[in-house]
Amino acid sequence: MYINKKIFIALFSFLFLLALSVILIIVFLPKKSPTVPSSPISPTPTSFSTKTTTPPPSLFTQKENYKNIFPGKSTQEDVINQLGAPIKTEVIQNEEKILYYPTNNNFILNRIYLSKDQNVKYIVRKITSSDQAEAGSYQDFLGKYPKGPSGVVYDPSDNVYKWLVFSNNGFALFVNDSGNVLSIQYFKPMSFDEYKATVVPDLSLSISVPKPQP
């Protein structure tokens, strides 16, 4: 009888602790995280996005050119062949045009500037958050250009980001103090003086620091 009581107490303790353990494990075991869509916006199946059947190379390798379109060499026909029809075309001064192409975010558009004779002058590519995810670091990128930018120009409407211009290499990066890149400009390689005389007015930029705005 005495032994049975001991067994009973032991069994009771065991079952109690076992039940408590099972309850704790079930209640607090990490649950599978819900699947979060990578972007709340589904990309529009435009000719721009459907053209690419293989994953694009990383932003890092794309920094010096955009989809094999080269300002000063490519024409409007090359652009249409490469990217399809633009979603919007804007005629600006002197019969020049801007072709707008969507990024992988519907609200962000890339711009391709065409001269009057339909040659590509400039490309302004927006860097979306999904581009950022695959981008190499800005510091790594600058490591390829140890001399640094040829100069700095400004967007008068932005007192936080500035354009670092690598004029001899034909591109400029719109960056903030943390090295976040918002946009990349592509243009025909030129001296910084030539850049200031041509690209700056064409893209409504400024060579001086924007006046403080509250």
Place this chain on the structure above:
Amino acid sequence: MYKKLILLLLFFSFFLLPTAVFAQSSSWTTKVGNPSGPPPGEISIPPPPPPDQIKQTLYDLFGINLVGTYNYEGAKNIYQTIALVAKSSTYMTNLNSRKVPVTIHLGEQSSFGNCTGFKSGPNDIHLYNPLGSGGCGDAGVKYVMIHELGHIIDSRTSLRTRFVEDAVGKDGYLKTYPFKNSDSESFAEMIADYVVYKVYTFSMLGRKTFPQYPSEYPNYYRFARDIIFGGIEF
């Protein structure tokens, strides 16, 4: 034999219980940093210190460096404003991501009028009169200062990209900003409006408060709440 059985059962019991406790503790760990999890707790900030300590306390607690001419009331307003937003550890992480103090310049002549400010460099903002008694009022000081600190956050983080996609792209520019609007200004305004929309009377709204901010600019509001303030609401 029974003794052995009892010892065996007790051994397994004591083995299982810590396993369960461990499972519990690791589930706490997985909640950290989960954006769908509960917001981080509000941080308790002490009241403004006396005049001889307020400048140093601002620096020590918040990484705020006050320069220029100001009185105790002015410094106290700065303290109360930063203490308000510092309830959110996420906000302070965004603001101090460069680990460099933010310098606030006070007492200069304004070319924009009272109750204004501007960012002059990566770590510097200027706040114009009147941060002392009278003047802009508490809500006005908060609006201007949090807007200007918003530019600092913009310059120190990579949040602009997502902001333009998630907020500007869907809701347009924020209508409360009284000067020339842009992605940059709407970013700063998004943060200021989030904190003061119930109490500040906006010049662009005919000197009225902006209670419809969450419904009229839902993507701005969500961005401020979730990304800038980590779930803390005001």
